Amino acid sequence: MISTNDVGEMPAVRAVTGLSLAVRGWAAWAPGRETATAWRAWAGAAKAAEADPPAAEGASVTLPMMLRRRATPLGQKVIGSALALESAVRDGRYVFASRHGEMSRTIRILSDMAAGDTPSPAEFSMCVHHGLAGLLSIHTGNRKGHTALAAGADSFGYGLLEAAACLADNPDEPVLLIYGDDSLPEPYDAFRDRHEAALPVTLALALAPPARGEDSIMISAVARRREDQPVGCVVSSFLSFLLSDAHSASGPGGRMRWTWSRKPYAA
Helix, strand or coil: CCCCCCCCCCCCEEEEEEEEEEEEEEEEECEEECCCCHHHHHHHHHHHHCCCCCCCCCCCCCCCCCHHHHHCHHHHHHHHHHHCHHHHHHHHHHEECCCCCCHHHHHHHHHHHHHHCCCHHHHHHHHHCCCHHHHHHHHCCCCCCCCEEEEEHHHHHHHHHHHHHHHHHCCCCCCCEEEEEECCCCCHHCCHHHHHHHCEEEEEEECCCCCCCEEEEEEEEEEEECCCCCCHHHHHHHHHHHHCCCCCEECCCCCEEEEEEEEEECC
């Protein structure tokens, strides 16, 4: 269930409850954390538990030349994490979430325009927020469609919520959630906030409705109070929860506080 406030220029979500999913596989990358072992050590779970979702080594994927040429360094890591989940990247619907997208590409276009130059057509064609999802779907021949969203510091939270909604709407179609973000580069670095201290990071999650005996992850969120301040990165909070044995965890966003809990699914 999603409830909103009454009337306003843009209704603000007050609460999200009742959506669940299962993580069938994951691949992540951040500087110094390029293997599943490194991520588990970071999360305080040095060894994989029997119930853990399978991990893929996204950083070790070698991208074809066409993908390397079309993507920025961050984009290459995003695509590498997605390609590590072979079945999901071929057969699942994509949900792509990012706060800034490939911001370095956008800045190059703006710099060219400020100098009176015509932006590169190749750069311009990829500057839209769903450019990487489109590039990935062309490479894999996946025609399931995709959704791209940006929601500030809540981008990952709303991406996971969108993925859960897609599964609820069509349980027979798996979903691949793809998240990637980097800190704002110069000259926009003055606008960085606490959320960006954990960046750059990428995460790909192969998602499906939970099956009997499998961990079911429930999603809930409430509006963040005005006096509260975001103190971290939502994707880092979720990854720490996913890789630990915690029954629940919360991640502060820009407008929402996201909470995840898990229990074995019983049909």
